[in-house]
Amino acid sequence: MATHDSKGHDLQRSLTLLWAGRSRGRRGPRPKLTVAQIADAAVRVADADGLEALSMQRIAAELGYSTMSLYNHIPSKDLLLEVVADVAAGPPPELDGTGDFRHAVRQWVGALWAGFQTRPWLLRVPLDHAPIGPNQLAWLDRLLRPLLTAGLVGGEARAAALHLTAVVRGTAQITMDMAGAQAADGSPHNEAELAHALAELIDPDAYPALAAVHAAETTGDRSAPERGDGRALPVELSFGVDRFLDGVEAWVAAKARGG
Amino acid sequence: MATHDSKGHDLQRSLTLLWAGRSRGRRGPRPKLTVAQIADAAVRVADADGLEALSMQRIAAELGYSTMSLYNHIPSKDLLLEVVADVAAGPPPELDGTGDFRHAVRQWVGALWAGFQTRPWLLRVPLDHAPIGPNQLAWLDRLLRPLLTAGLVGGEARAAALHLTAVVRGTAQITMDMAGAQAADGSPHNEAELAHALAELIDPDAYPALAAVHAAETTGDRSAPERGDGRALPVELSFGVDRFLDGVEAWVAAKARGG
DNA sequence: ACATCAAAACGTATGACGTACATAGTTTTA
DNA sequence: TAAAACTATGTACGTCATACGTTTTGATGT
The missing domain is CATH 1.10.357.10 (Tetracycline Repressor, domain 2)
Structure with missing residues (x-):
């Protein structure tokens, strides 16, 4: 009941992740993989094939790591997306x-x-x-x-x-x-086709203003x-x-x- | 190669679906399930649990039909979403x-x-x-x-x-x-907490204007x-x-x- | 130099998703 | 009445995010 399932929205996590304030524990191997590298790879994937192609598996493949390795550096895909958005900006x-x-x-x-x-x-x-x-x-x-x-x-x-x-x-x-x-x-459903298809739907009775604007733009009146x-x-x-x-x-x- | 995978973007389909211009073939049983009913159910689900809960299975369950039955009336979830957006508006x-x-x-x-x-x-x-x-x-x-x-x-x-x-x-x-x-x-990460957490990050050297605005709003100067x-x-x-x-x-x- | 042990990396597994496809059922027209 | 046209269902596949358990690694304390 307490856990409404609801995405974490962990503001603290978002902040530390975005600002790269890694605590860096003392023991263990230094991570060769970093949040920045992951984000960069993600940007590369999104640039190439769009956001719907941006899966964890794809990012991992891009980097030559296993999918689950990414989760050692980021807590979830949602959080990663925040970082990615900032990096890409x-x-x-x-x-x-x-x-x-x-x-x-x-x-x-x-x-x-x-x-x-x-x-x-x-x-x-x-x-x-x-x-x-x-x-x-x-x-x-x-x-x-x-x-x-x-x-x-x-x-x-x-x-x-x-x-x-x-x-x-x-x-x-x-x-x-x-x-x-x-x-x-x-x-070839370019702008022209859409305009044409729409023109037939715009009933001047139902959409008088829209029809007027549309008509004005079709004739040479384009002020x-x-x-x-x-x-x-x-x-x-x-x-x-x-x-x-x-x-x-x-x-x-x-x-x-x-x- | 010709099919770049790319989502259909079938404008014709979108239009006929949105405007309910069903051709209604002559033979066969009259559909008891309609696009409007599906869209309404979808709106109900989204209103209740948000867009991420809006799955085809969930809609079907809402209506008491099998998941795949929906596809007799709509070609894809993407197209359905267009209809849903218009209905919900x-x-x-x-x-x-x-x-x-x-x-x-x-x-x-x-x-x-x-x-x-x-x-x-x-x-x-x-x-x-x-x-x-x-x-x-x-x-x-x-x-x-x-x-x-x-x-x-x-x-x-x-x-x-x-x-x-x-x-x-x-x-x-x-x-x-x-x-x-x-x-x-x-x-409780309300606005207050966010404001506080941010305040520490806003370095006046890096973000002079932002810091100024923030400062002005924190003091009583809120014009x-x-x-x-x-x-x-x-x-x-x-x-x-x-x-x-x-x-x-x-x-x-x-x-x-x-x- | 060596043992320690947290952290990194990996493999496997789970459940949910969209939807292709084959099948079975139903009603209208010929 | 037979066939056609359409609806409904069940099964199956591939992909997704990610929980979990195991193995590997290498900086640290001795």
């Missing part, structure tokens, strides 16, 4: 510190987006608590810097950072999975929502992020005026 | 059409957020392509309406809708998973980022969404002035 980009906070934020967004392009499987890693890995924290820190210099105070900056992180994550999940699909085999102020951002993100930054700027300005 | 909320687009958008955001609270497992369902289920489309349509009346044109409204959907999804994923953890067993203009939205969302809406409003106003 890598260090955050260096941003321009030249005062233009919009530019810096856009750089950060672009870098995170690019990361998800490079490793789509990162989006499939189930996250079981707020990010606490060294790299995850570094990414967060890098985003907070321009937000703070822009004039946001603690709580606001935190909220804005959450907003931006969520946008990139969510947008990537929603828009990107299609890409993986068409590459799979020769089946391009890109732009901003020039610097490159993926189309899926630019409009939303730019509007958000407009709002943040206005907020800061209003605060300054107000006192 | 349910119909979108009715929004105020009283001209206040901000209010309507906030209502929508709040409803989606509430949905993810009610069914956290929806966030774990892997999405393999853009939403094409009836309910998913209905949600999208409902969001597009206030955005269009606000003055956004086709592509902009689409981008804004994507932005908002992504924000809610992403924010829910990032902030919410913690909640499930503490409920599991008696282990609350909530507010907006009063209507209830979850704290995690309100600041970001309100800033975004500010930006959208300004954008529309600028367009109106510009011609």
Whole structure:
């Protein structure tokens, strides 16, 4: 009854594992296999064949060890995945510190987006608590810097950072999975086929707004929502992020005026 | 070689399954078991014990059928999950059409957020392509309406809708998973413990901005980022969404002035 | 140099999973 | 009534995470 089966969620274990704070007992052979090596191998496997191919057996094979040897260094696959996610995230980009906070934020967004392009499987890693890995924290820190210099105070900056992180994550999940699909085999259900198939389902009575938008995009009326102020951002993100930054700027300005 | 193993991604199948366009052959016994029944049972299981408990055997047991019977109505578990996700999403909320687009958008955001609270497992369902289920489309349509009346044109409204959907999804994923953890067993690693444990890891040299924000929030300096203009939205969302809406409003106003 | 012994590595085993396949059963049409 | 078309079931296979018991290893205390 006490053990609700429930995944451990052992925060302590997660932390020590993520931060490599191994206690290293005194006796016995020094481990030739390390958590870092295991995580690296896992990243290699996921990069090659996706997250669903990332089995303990596969990782062990990659390293030339037996499956169960891995469990001498990590307590479970779930915990390993946390480490893997942090390792795969890598260090955050260096941003321009030249005062233009919009530019810096856009750089950060672009870098995170690019990361998800490079490793789509990162989006499939189930996250079981707020990010606490060294790299995850570094990414967060890098985003907070321009937000703070822009004039946001603690709580606001935190909220804005959450907003931006969520946008990139969510947008990537929603828009990107299609890409993986068409590459799979020769089946040509590209964007065109989907658009066509959908068009027949969108009953203008049931979905008036959707039909209107769809119609507008099919004809030449595509009033391009890109732009901003020039610097490159993926189309899926630019409009939303730019509007958000407009709002943040206005907020800061209003605060300054107000006192 | 041609079959890259790759999951089917059979768009046609997905569509006909999602839209219940069963061809219903002429001969043979009328099926007593339907896709809808299976999906409902699946939702029941996921609601009760989470997505990881959602096995074909479990669904079959729930319905009193053998495991393999399910495969007479659905081609694979992946496809079933698509249907389940759409069913579980349910119909979108009715929004105020009283001209206040901000209010309507906030209502929508709040409803989606509430949905993810009610069914956290929806966030774990892997999405393999853009939403094409009836309910998913209905949600999208409902969001597009206030955005269009606000003055956004086709592509902009689409981008804004994507932005908002992504924000809610992403924010829910990032902030919410913690909640499930503490409920599991008696282990008391609540927010407090995590905050404490983290505090020791946040080296101000390595993470200056993060440390600053953290410090500001620990002392009484919590300049609350909530507010907006009063209507209830979850704290995690309100600041970001309100800033975004500010930006959208300004954008529309600028367009109106510009011609 | 040698004995000690914790830790590393390995092999085997278990139970759950998705689903291919062959079979048996049932109802509608010809 | 016979055949066709479809549903339901049971068995079987391969893969998964991981518990457990055994063997191997090599740094430490003597």
